[in-house]
Amino acid sequence: MEGANLRQQLKNHIQSMKDQGILDDHFDHVQKLQTEVNPCFLLDIVTVFCQDAENSIAELTKYLDEPAVDYAKVTAFVHQLKGSSSSVGGNRMALACRELRRASEDNKKEECLQALDKINREYNTLRDGLNAISQKVRTILTNEGGRRGRQ
Numbered sequence: 001m002e003g004a005n006l007r008q009q010l011k012n013h014i015q016s017m018k019d020q021g022i023l024d025d026h027f028d029h030v031q032k033l034q035t036e037v038n039p040c041f042l043l044d045i046v047t048v049f050c051q052d053a054e055n056s057i058a059e060l061t062k063y064l065d066e067p068a069v070d071y072a073k074v075t076a077f078v079h080q081l082k083g084s085s086s087s088v089g090g091n092r093m094a095l096a097c098r099e100l101r102r103a104s105e106d107n108k109k110e111e112c113l114q115a116l117d118k119i120n121r122e123y124n125t126l127r128d129g130l131n132a133i134s135q136k137v138r139t140i141l142t143n144e145g146g147r148r149g150r151q
Contacts, residue, residue: 006136006139006140006143007140009136010133010136010137010140013129013132013133013136014027014031014133017129017133020092021091021092022090022091022092022122022125022126022129023089023090023091023126023129024089024091025089026086026087026088026089026091027088027089028089029089030042030045030087030088030089034137039141040141042133042134042137043134043137043138045088046088046130046131046133046134047134049084049085049087049088049090049130050127050130052081052084053081053085053093053123053127054123056077056078056080056081056084057081057116057119057120057123059073059077060074060077060078060081060100060116060119061116063077064109064112064113064116069107069109069112071104071105071107074100074104074112075101075104075105078097078100078101078104078119079097079101081097081119082094082097082098082101085097085126088130090122090126092122092125092126093119093122093123093125093126095122096115096118096119096121096122097119099111099115099118100112100115100116100118100119102115103115
């Protein structure tokens with residue numbers, strides 16, 4: 001019964017994030033790639049995404065803090081960040097990346113800084129939600145592993 005309750009909590013949490021526009025249907029595709037053969041797939045994807053996103057955001061911050069912004073580098077990094085956000089279903093974060101890309105292509109530093117601030121906020125929201133999902137998945141895997149060991 002506990003496992004069913006945890007799975008329902010996980011499902012409800014994901015649905016809540018979708019309802020808020022934080023996640024989209026791409027997340028479902030990632031989730032379906034988790035199998036008994038690779039039960040930690042989702043956890044691994046979340047970990048790699050967060051590491052890559054934090055590195056990209058740090059690079060974007062560095063480039064935008066320069067007196068003479070290299071907009072080509074900003075555009076390249078934000079394109080990469082948008083792709084990784086989209087691949088995990090980070091809908092609002094991908095939209096914020098799109099705003100930064102537009103501002104960078106228009107060489108508008110102030111708009112770039114505002115968009116980067118929005119990316120940071122959306123990343124924190126997405127990261128916190130993904131971490132909550134990961135924690136629920138870990139608990140489910142631990143409980144299921146313990147039951148299998150007792151049978």
